[in-house]
Amino acid sequence: xxxxPTPRKIEIKSGFYYFEEKPEIKKEIxxxxxTDEGYRLTIDExxxxxxxxxxxxxxxxxxxxxxxxxxxxGLLPYIYISDEPEFSYRGFMIxxxxxxxxxxxxxxxIDACAVFKFNKFHFHLTDDQGFRFEMKEYPLxxxxxxxxxxxEFSREENxxxxxxxxxxxxxxxxIVEYCHERYIEVIPEFDIPGHTTSxxxxxxxxxCKGENxxxxxxxxxxxxxxxxxxxxxEKVIHAVIDEMCEIFTDKYFHIGGDEAxxxxxxxxxxxxxxxxxxxxxxxxxxxxWLMNEVSDYLKSKGKTAICWNDALKGGNISSDxxxxxxxxxxxxxxxxxxxxxxxxxxxxxxxLYADYPYAVNSLEKIYKFKPKKxxxxxxxxxxxxxxxxxxxxxxxxxxxKELAFMCFPRWFxxxxxxxxxxxxxxYKSFLETTKFFCDILREMKIPTAPKSEWxxxxxxxxxxxxxxxxxxxxxxxxxxxxxxxxxxxxxxDE
Ligand code: ACM
Ligand code: ZN
Numbered sequence: 001x002x003x004x005p006t007p008r009k010i011e012i013k014s015g016f017y018y019f020e021e022k023p024e025i026k027k028e029i030x031x032x033x034x035t036d037e038g039y040r041l042t043i044d045e046x047x048x049x050x051x052x053x054x055x056x057x058x059x060x061x062x063x064x065x066x067x068x069x070x071x072x073x074g075l076l077p078y079i080y081i082s083d084e085p086e087f088s089y090r091g092f093m094i095x096x097x098x099x100x101x102x103x104x105x106x107x108x109x110i111d112a113c114a115v116f117k118f119n120k121f122h123f124h125l126t127d128d129q130g131f132r133f134e135m136k137e138y139p140l141x142x143x144x145x146x147x148x149x150x151x152e153f154s155r156e157e158n159x160x161x162x163x164x165x166x167x168x169x170x171x172x173x174x175i176v177e178y179c180h181e182r183y184i185e186v187i188p189e190f191d192i193p194g195h196t197t198s199x200x201x202x203x204x205x206x207x208c209k210g211e212n213x214x215x216x217x218x219x220x221x222x223x224x225x226x227x228x229x230x231x232x233x234e235k236v237i238h239a240v241i242d243e244m245c246e247i248f249t250d251k252y253f254h255i256g257g258d259e260a261x262x263x264x265x266x267x268x269x270x271x272x273x274x275x276x277x278x279x280x281x282x283x284x285x286x287x288x289w290l291m292n293e294v295s296d297y298l299k300s301k302g303k304t305a306i307c308w309n310d311a312l313k314g315g316n317i318s319s320d321x322x323x324x325x326x327x328x329x330x331x332x333x334x335x336x337x338x339x340x341x342x343x344x345x346x347x348x349x350x351x352l353y354a355d356y357p358y359a360v361n362s363l364e365k366i367y368k369f370k371p372k373k374x375x376x377x378x379x380x381x382x383x384x385x386x387x388x389x390x391x392x393x394x395x396x397x398x399x400x401k402e403l404a405f406m407c408f409p410r411w412f413x414x415x416x417x418x419x420x421x422x423x424x425x426x427y428k429s430f431l432e433t434t435k436f437f438c439d440i441l442r443e444m445k446i447p448t449a450p451k452s453e454w455x456x457x458x459x460x461x462x463x464x465x466x467x468x469x470x471x472x473x474x475x476x477x478x479x480x481x482x483x484x485x486x487x488x489x490x491x492x493d494e
Contacts, residue, residue: 002436003067004116004412005085005419013078015045023048023076025065027058037119038084041065043076053084056183060117067115070440086421087371089345089387091120091187092411094403097127097198098153098219099394100165101403107178108400112408112446114182115437116415121179122187122254122389125167126240128197128216129395132166133188137239138203142166145198148215153395154471163217172247187306188248190240191256193226193290199236200224206233208268219395220480221259228290229270237294245301253303255294257311258327260287261484280314288314295322306345309334325389327353332376339381346371347389352414354392354407357468358454359461366390366413367430370422390414396471401447408441408448409434431455 001010017023024047034040034053039061042049048065052058064083068076092113094101101109110121125132131145146166151159167175176186200207201215208227216222226233241253262283265271275286288311295305299321309326311317312333317324319342326334328349338344350356351365372382390411397403412434416424424430438448452460 001068001071002433003064003071004433004437005416006424007064007081007083008420009080009082011080013044013080015078016072016075017043017045017047017078018075019047023065023069025050025062027052027061029054029058035084037088039064039081040083041079041081043068043079045078048076057084059183063115063117070436085117085419087385087387087418089120089389090118090415090418091122091345091347091387091389092118092407092414093122093124093189093347093389093391095124095127095392095394096132096167097124097130097394099151099398100130100132100163101400103167103171103175105400105403106175108444108446109403109407110175110179110182110184111444112404112441113411113415114184115440116412117419118411118415119184120187120252120387120389121184122189122391123175124189124191124254124391124393125244126190126198127195128222129219130163130165130215131198131202133172133190133240133244134166134168135240135243137243138236140202141199141236141240144202145215148198148217150217151398152217153219154474169243169247176248176250185250185252186248187250187252187254188244189254189256190237190244191254191258192237192294193228193287194221194258194260195256196226197222197224199226203232203236206230206236208264208271218476220476221261221484223261223263225260225264227268227270228265228286229268229272229274234293238297241294241297241301245298245303251302251304252306252323253298254306254325255291255298256308257287257291258308259310262287263487282314284314285316286314287311288316291322292316292318295320309337312337323386327391335374335376335381338384339376339378341380341384343386344381344384345387345389346374346385347391348374352388352390354390354410355394355397357461357464358410358449358456359464360468361410363410363413363431363434363454364427366410367416367424367427368422369417371417372421388414388418404441404447405449405453408446409438409454412437 026049028051030051036054039052039057041061050061135141147164151163179186198215207224265283291311298305305322323343325345325347327347351361371388
């Protein structure tokens, strides 16, 4: 039987329930003994009974039933399933800044993720290469920030056409509603203080140098970041949060915090004065302070902030209202954060980044990943892992077909560990189940990578790695790497 994610307990009984067009379904809410997302599904001679800990639990029971109906068309085996997720946070992230995806395309991704019981959609809406949110106050964020002169992410393609896209508020409301109908919460990301070239292109005065710069046409880590010593910067940040919170009504709000080189702050009289006024030893602490300020602002709106683990470098992120998403680090900040009992979302770039080639983050590697067993986690730390998320960054993902191709079937395995916790031992049968669900996605008009890509021969893996290397190792990326090593970009504060 093919089910993803695998339910905790399945008992197949003898006998079959036959139905004409649709099975008879009785639904009940039993919060007294089922968890919010937990459900029990019973099929016997009386038909189908779904009991859920809440409406959400009932919904997950219905999803399992749908999957069973794909397995057994026209009849259902007598069965008892009792199920609940290990993790309350089961996320997928889409970057619409580097390449834009239409509302219909985003909805297709949501449709696919709903099949596998994901419950968090993290929407990366702002970055150096495009600000994709319609702003009323500070309208240039959209008018200028949503446009770039070209898209030159790889050496082979030099596309000289202007790239200009954003989502209107109505479109985003539609996406949020679509998610809510599938019990998926939406988490917008407004990435600060780095990855903000598109904001600075619109309002240069909120950067340290105040100079005109253009929205970026290539990937990378860029030196111009928001000036934290300028009171106008806070006004812009609050305005964006205010308008985003009107649309994104769920609890969490991602404020980025990754890859923010401090070179400009080091050279900026206003930022230096702010650091001294607050009595900080270094500029990482100043970033921590900024994240805390923004988190407090979100708290006043009833929201909880999430930031990338880079923001922990200053050692002063307040755990009061902030959760951390771990993507990559060379030290143990996130592990220590979790071991101190603070909430952590695991998004480790290996194996969870869906933009890496299948040869790097293979289906098998994801399937066998154990988020609660990261090196250094104590028992408290393990229990602080509230879930996992798989991001897809889209510098090199140009259209919907490529997006779906990179995510599916990999996100099947992400969903599996997000629900079961990841002590998976049946990889061979999971492969069969993967093929089964690839067919279902194709019926839904959602492309999946061909088997030759995710079950690649050594030659196939070699060619994936070669292509990846060609895209990532460019003269610019090598010189950027060398400048970071020499602290020319970071101002010695990384
Ligand atoms: C990240 O990949 N910069 C979060
Ligand atoms: Zn400054």
